[in-house]
Amino acid sequence: MRLVDLVGLLPLALLIALAVGGVGRHAPEDVVRTSVSRLGTLVLVVACVAGVARLLIAFFV
């Protein structure tokens, strides 16, 4: 899998962020605001993990 292939995970990340952001919230504004926050967290974590894995491969493989 290449880094470009991670783009295919973005819709899934958006769905996960929406589902998690909707837990415990009923107002649409709250759901959207929390979902954006969760999406940022998800993208950051996945990008960091992918970058670290890519660096490890570049250095040691």
Place this chain on the structure above:
Amino acid sequence: MDVVAPPPPPRLGPPPSALLVGLVGLLLPGLGHVVAGRPGKGFFYFCLVGLAFTAGLWMTGLVAVQPDRDPLWFAGQALAGLPTLAVWKATEGLVATERLASFDLGMLYTAVAGLLNVVAIADALGIVDDARAVADLRRRADAAAQAARGAEHAAAADEDGFAAASRALGADGPRVEVAPVPADPAQASRFLADSALAAPDLTAPDLTAPDLAAPDLAAPDRTAPDLTAPDLTAPDRTTTEVAESGPIVGGPLP
């Protein structure tokens, strides 16, 4: 201008069973929310799970649900409930002729769809908990209001009874009837003597009161000599010895 949506109205009536909400939500995504009284949110989760599942199914070429071939993926997909069962039965005879590039990603989408349904069920159970808390608060408030009404009724009954007793006794309450002194001197003296016998004799000595004139034996006798004090009239023997040995003269030591 900020437009803030009003909070949803609280659910009235008894809260639903958590077991029922969980089972129904496991059967069909979002149905637990409908049972819990939040149909809009149930539709929201139904769309989310359905979108993820449909996208994954399309990426795999409609052969995503194959429990014999991919049992681990099927464990995640089964959490989506009836849609997984329907797709499994509908695509049971299909065989993949070529491996698509997006097959793994599609399998991931379908499995995550089932996990998203678990998130939806957890949210529906949270709604049930909130409804139970609201019902409990309402029940306590009703009990407190009923107790307050009972106290008011009791106070009103007491006031009614007091008013009835006052009316029976008169406007100013109970009266003290004073018998008049007879005009005849003999009868008057007998009346006064009877009254005096009935009244307490205030001039008689009170035997229960302490006698303040009696000596207090517990108190120390201040007129007795203090045998523990030093005798200041006795001669100081150390002073006398110094006087007999003569004056002390200073000088260098040998």
